[in-house]
Amino acid sequence: MRATEDLPAGGGGPAEGARRADDGTPAGEALPAGAGVPTGEGAPGAGQDTVAEVVRQWRAVYPGLDTGPMEIIGRINRCAALLQQAEDAPLGRAGLTRPEFDLLGALRRTGRELTPGELARETFSSGAAVTKRLKQLGARGLVERRGDPRDRRVARVRLTGAGQEAVDGVMPAQLAHESAVLSGLGGAARGELAPLLAELLGRLEGRPGTPRT
């Protein structure tokens, strides 16, 4: 997760490697956030996820440890990974990657010009990454840049007409696609997940949250 997103996918902002892109996570560290248990496995039934089996294996190895956190964190990580693969079909059709869409989306939702630095913060990515993406999106005619007259260090980036059309053309399909991915989830579950995740995310964001370079 990377941590990239801009919202049709539900929310936040820019990409990440969730990223992760992974980041996914860059050269961070590597705790056990949920290795799957892709191998055969006995249980046939529904409702079995790979994380459950991995947790079972770990408990057998370390009977004394509390594996509770794995069941939440591992699942979030795994869900994010699968969602990012499944989620991006409409974007791919439009010839956009998620980080690119996140950037365009930030401009569209805020409705104003943004500087590269602001875009980096909105999309939770590094300034260097934004520079590269702007170069590509500019070459494709989706964004324009002009210098700020007041402060010549600063650039101001805005969507072109084609850029806005691209976002407006993809967004409905993206939201519909995400809706489809979540279908099959009981209505009750859907209603409960959002607030619970909001609480968790609020806590996580409370801490400074490792600002980007």
Place this chain on the structure above:
Amino acid sequence: MRATEDLPAGGGGPAEGARRADDGTPAGEALPAGAGVPTGEGAPGAGQDTVAEVVRQWRAVYPGLDTGPMEIIGRINRCAALLQQAEDAPLGRAGLTRPEFDLLGALRRTGRELTPGELARETFSSGAAVTKRLKQLGARGLVERRGDPRDRRVARVRLTGAGQEAVDGVMPAQLAHESAVLSGLGGAARGELAPLLAELLGRLEGRPGTPRT
């Protein structure tokens, strides 16, 4: 996304790019999964997450669209991104990245020798990535490989004593760290999240789920 994990983090398996993050998410596509709203924002209070603000912006732009999916998917992506940054402190201290830990963890939890292909499936990463990690972990003396006598195409990988010590030394700290990250989340919320995420993950994994190369 990346999307790498092996469990202490809660779950699933290997990385992803998340990323991989990914992003994160590798070169997938880019729906709006939750661009943050890092900018000022008016609301001061607690319980405000960045995704909420992004959703608000999108709704203002597209009043007719159902932004519900964003509130779940965007938050999952953003949580995964933040968790992967916050989560890996103990691993870093041990000199391991998460993908490396995922690999070692797969060997530890299964308790047997695995082939590179099996490791790739367990850790949800590509075979090429496993090859590279095995080279590094082998050079550090954490894993050993020997040829399978029956089938010389196949390699068999196992933890060395040092490798097992590394996992056993880090795992408790990692779980404790993850527990700390989740503290602050009400006990009720903690109890509800795991089964809800399990249901979602089960659905997501039901589909083939883009097998790795």
Place this chain on the structure above:
DNA sequence: ACCAGGTCTTTTACTCGTAAAAGATGCTCG
């Protein structure tokens, strides 16, 4: 005015992961 220090963006060097091709075996079937 000048200069030390800070801000904003881009560039550079590097790492990591992937996809696709290449190698090396094993297996089946005529």
Place this chain on the structure above:
DNA sequence: CGAGCATCTTTTACGAGTAAAAGACCTGGT
């Protein structure tokens, strides 16, 4: 038996992201 195809792993080529340094530009104090 051996040709052709499948399987397992590694290699190659490349794209993307990051951190850190470099550039360019403001600003406040003296």
